[in-house]
Amino acid sequence: MKLRTNRLHGSTVTAATGHHAPTSGWWRPGEDPAPFRYLQQGEIMPSLEGTQTLWLLIHELDPSLRVHSRSRQR
Numbered sequence: 001m002k003l004r005t006n007r008l009h010g011s012t013v014t015a016a017t018g019h020h021a022p023t024s025g026w027w028r029p030g031e032d033p034a035p036f037r038y039l040q041q042g043e044i045m046p047s048l049e050g051t052q053t054l055w056l057l058i059h060e061l062d063p064s065l066r067v068h069s070r071s072r073q074r
Contacts, residue, residue: 013057017047025060029053 014030015021021039028036029048036058039045045055 013060015045015055015057017045017052017055019045021045023057023060026058027055028058030056 013022015027021027021041021043024038024040026036026038027045028034030053032048035048037046037055039055045053047053
């Protein structure tokens with residue numbers, strides 16, 4: 001899987017608990033580098049152990065590699 005850097009327009013991408021993920025990719029809490037989590041664009045950013053968290057984008061998924069699902073007609 002091809003990954004891109006965590007910078008959009010030259011700045012670090014962040015999102016806080018309760019907000020929508022601005023892009024799909026691997027995220028980690030700013031204060032704790034251990035618990036990585038994959039979130040898709042538009043998903044609600046989670047809390048960490050019940051507390052508000054500022055998430056940092058580690059790797060953004062290259063949009064050309066995203067899987068698009070289609071419903072099959074029968």
